[in-house]
Amino acid sequence: MHSLVQTVLTDHEKLALKEFIDLLQASDKQYFLRNEIQQAFIEYCEKTQKPAYFFHSSPLAQLIHFTHELILEDGSIWLVLRPWVASQQVWRLSSDLSQFEQMPMRSLLDVRDRWVNRYQPNILEIDFGPFYEKSPSISDPRNIGQGLTFLNHHLCEQVSTNREFWIEALFQVLRQHEYDGISLLISNRIHSGTQLAKRVREAIQFIDQRPPNEPYEKFHPELQELGFDPGWGDTAFRVRETLELLEHLIHNPEPAFLEAFVSRVPAILRVVLISVHGWVGQESVLGRPETSGQVVYVLDQARTLENTLREQISQAGLDFLNIQPHVIILTRLIPNCEGTLCNQKLEKLDGTENGWILRVPFREFNPNVTQNWISKYEIWPYLESFAEDAEKELLKILKGCPNFIIGNYSDGNLVAFLLARRLKAIHCHIAHSLEKPKRLFSDLYWQEMEDQYHLSAQFAADLLSMNAADFIITSSYQEIVGTPDTMGQYESYKCYSMPQLYHVIDGIDLFSPKFNRVPPGVNEAIFFPYYQKEKRNVSDCERVQALLFSREDPNVTGYLEKTEKRPILAIAPVNSTKNLTGLVECFGHSQELQHHCNLILVTNNLHVANTARADEVEEIRRLHRLIEQYQLHGHIRWVGMPLPTSDLGEIYRVIADQRGIFVHFARFEAFGRVILEAMSSGLPTFATQFGGASEILQHYENSFLINPTDIEGSTQKLLNFIDQCNQNPAYWQEISDGMIQRIQDEYNWKLHTRQLLLLAKLYSFWNPVYQDNREALLHYLDALFHLIYKPRAELILEQHYRQ
The missing domain is CATH 3.40.50.2000 (Glycogen Phosphorylase B;)
Structure with missing residues (x-):
């Protein structure tokens, strides 16, 4: 961008830029967004009768194309350029266009604060950038949202370059799997990665002597003598396949082997899906209008998850241990349920054998509020205590800790962050849609909207949960980084200001492999072709x-x-x-x-x-x-x-x-x-x-x-x-x-669920490797939770007490 800006300011187009700026100043506005800038440039070219090539391909036209914001301030012209998706640059031009320089993002936030007359010289700055510096990062913006593919390749490269370390790490990950005290995959008879590599070959030689269709139950004692506990397969043929995948992974690591092997690991047995809003049910209780789509999504996802997990557990050879998947949709119990089942603590999920809706009430800080449905904009004061109460109920019903927690929407993900932090579970973040980009300048004018929407609590919750999550799934690429012309939903959290509250210098790493595009399906029993x-x-x-x-x-x-x-x-x-x-x-x-x-x-x-x-x-x-x-x-x-x-x-x-x-x-x-x-x-x-x-x-x-x-x-x-x-x-x-x-x-939901479970399993492999850096991030998030989120939520609670 430096060369483009320099060209515009040193060439004959400098005069055209000056005329264009004069046109903007004549409007008595200071802040212009991309569509306004584009329209003003069209008007300028028509007014000055510029030729077609100037409008389409001149250096000034290119600069205007990349400009997403333009701010006129005394003595300065500020340009926010977006040369490609997921990338922003700030440039300051002197008003006479004689000087220009690239500025840090924090300078832009100060300008925005001054524009709304709420500049504060000393303000809290939030910066997640350092926590992602040591983590692998996607380099090509076109590959954003393909974290699974990226991590598969990255892990295999690490095995190749530092074989001993990564085989030991693989051994440590495999040995931690268990279910209710029952060891799975590897027992304490195997003591190291090196020993694991030797025993895999011995196990394959043993399995070669068995009939392919022989059930696992008939030969598992001999396999356990070698140190291999249940979980490798339900027949001799499948056990051999799984062991061979592991052997390939140890000696000849390739992404296809890693993905195939990880998909077979029985790492996910207990799943919790969180949709806090309530009004979650199956008979004419599909949320309120503001949440109905989310409720349908969660119900369909939970049913397919339970069915897929049941199939995977059977294929892993765990039926003879009577191991069953357990899938729970966690939501709130609403006492005044208007004739629905939303005041029922536990409801069986139709179409599953062990899927349930668990409803936990909000604590009655004010029964006039908590006994009724609460809008998503007012729900924030109750989430921390809800998470504490839900944890006790989940442990009681699951008879153990969940392996995998899926948060939905901003409030559900805050609860997922709190629960996953305490229960050491994998946290998947699903936003469906984020509130911040829905309202123009919702960050800068948060104080004017606070009484109605309580955006300060919601934006803080979003920052906490999206950074805490082990991985994020979106339905589309555009949710993450938008298009060349528009900003993505997650991208809007990259850098922004909440005047007189805090500045976000770097809110989320858009190039992190935690982002994965995994679109949903539809309920094929309900939405099928008209000709059937x-x-x-x-x-x-x-x-x-x-x-x-x-x-x-x-x-x-x-x-x-x-x-x-x-x-x-x-x-x-x-x-x-x-x-x-x-x-x-x-x-x-x-x-x-x-x-x-x-x-x-x-x-x-x-x-x-x-x-x-x-x-x-x-x-x-x-x-x-x-x-x-x-x-x-x-x-x-x-x-x-x-x-x-x-x-x-x-x-x-x-x-x-x-x-x-x-x-x-x-x-x-x-x-x-x-x-x-x-x-x-x-x-x-x-x-x-x-x-x-x-x-x-x-x-x-x-x-x-x-x-x-x-x-x-x-x-x-x-x-x-x-x-x-x-x-x-x-x-x-x-x-x-x-x-x-x-x-x-x-x-389709089957494809969605396979990808979702594969991601959960892969990130359970990945996290132990970068545990130190992740712990530092979680401590930082804890501090922000208590410094920013809780005080804002408590203010809402005070309002509710007065209702």
Whole structure:
């Protein structure tokens, strides 16, 4: 970047930059973000009649392209450049453009504080950078999110370069495995890595004499004499395979051998998934609108985990010891449960043999609060004591410590951090979506938002848990580092200011191998292709069809004059981010769309009287106003009620029966579970280009990714598809089949779970090697927990006492 900045300031383009800055100053603004900078540059080029090459390829155009923030301050112009993903640079130019220099990030944070008139000369600085310096790091930004692959290669390289040390480390890791006092894999008959290498060869020679299909129970005493305890396989053939993988790993380490061997190690037997918000259940209790997607995710993940673990334990030859997996979803118990089972301590998880929902109540600091459901913005004061109480319940039910703890969302991950720290378990961090990037300048204006959102506690919790986690899984690459044009969710925590509270100099290492992209799947028993008639219930189909097209109901508004038109379906909670109002505007603006299609909205609510959330009230009112404004009566139908998941699956299929389409018009979507559901059901799907949907629709991006801020362009993409379907009836089927195949190949829970367990096992190998550095990090996190998080949470608790 130095050469580019220098070129702009020493070439004839220096005058153009001065003119451009003058244009910005004339707006009476000081702080400009990327889209504003880009738009201002377009206006400047048009106003000064610059040629096309200047706008597209001049050095100044390149500099503007890389500029994500521009701040005008007395005597200085500050540029935040992002030359590539996961990288930011700060440059300060003198106001006369005679001088320039690259500045440290902490200087930028001071500038931001001055901009909001909250500069403080001495402020706490948080810097996690030193804790990652000695750890291996991914060098190519394109490989961010592929931590598993990176670590496999790194570990194998270490074995090759320092064989004795790493074989000893491998021995130490293998010997620690046990279950309720039962030694697994290696017994105390083997005393070192060197001895292990010799015994592996002896064990293979012994197994060679056994019939391949002979059950492990018949020859395990002889194998144990050699020092190999249960866990290597259920038959002689599988035991031999596993031992050979270990031998390859010792003598000829390659990533494929490491991955294959680690996948067979029975290191994960007890798993806890944490979703604290509550309202977690199986019969019409899938969270509140703000958490429903997360609850569905956790339930599906837990079921598949239990089933996969059961299969792996059997293949490891542990059935004869009666070892069973134990999977628990940990959530809060809600006394005022509104007729649901959310006040029941223990609930069996359907579709599992040993999967459970464990509900632990919040301590009753104020029963008026803690006996009811608590919003995710108000939950922070109760999490530390919840973790303490949950630990006792988990140890009692599991009859031992969990091996693996999975945190969900910011609050669930804070609890996961506290529990994993005490129980020495592997901690997986899953955010689903992070709150910080959702609100513009939420860090700088945190004080104005504090009473409503308590961002100071939430951002602190995010910093703690994402750095404490052994690994982080995301559904998309963009969650981590965004795109060349937009910042990723985790990237937004890299460097930021909470004025008069703290500065984050380096909040997370985006190049750390702890980041892994592991997308989820869908429940294939519910969301399956529309043409699988044998799996569909005829009465359910007729009932859902009536709900969507004809049935009168107090929670349904609108009617359809011509039900044979191609339906456009949207399913989303009513909030500004999901942008259903934008979709209605898009539909209302186009007479041609109304001529060809009906619009069907399925939401959680359509009456303002049924919600206390201000943003939901405004969106509902605006939807009603738009329907009147565009006179959409006869063209739109709005179903606004909570529906069971099975009905949602049938809704997609009923729309597909009529060769309809699905549109997700969100302003931003971190990933988009509904996109997977619609595609797996066979609906051609249009989705927002902002967020992870672009990765799901990567093969269809030119035609099916839409910009929700561009009503005209979005309308044209919908009409282009409809025209092609009308001209070629096979086109709808071609797109439908392709989208079904895309989900089946890339987004399924079995693949997700295998990757998740492999990661947990690999990081259980990895952590002991870097234990010293990790302990220092955990002590630092403990200090931040008590210095920053607890005081902010206690302030919220004081407010609740007064309620």
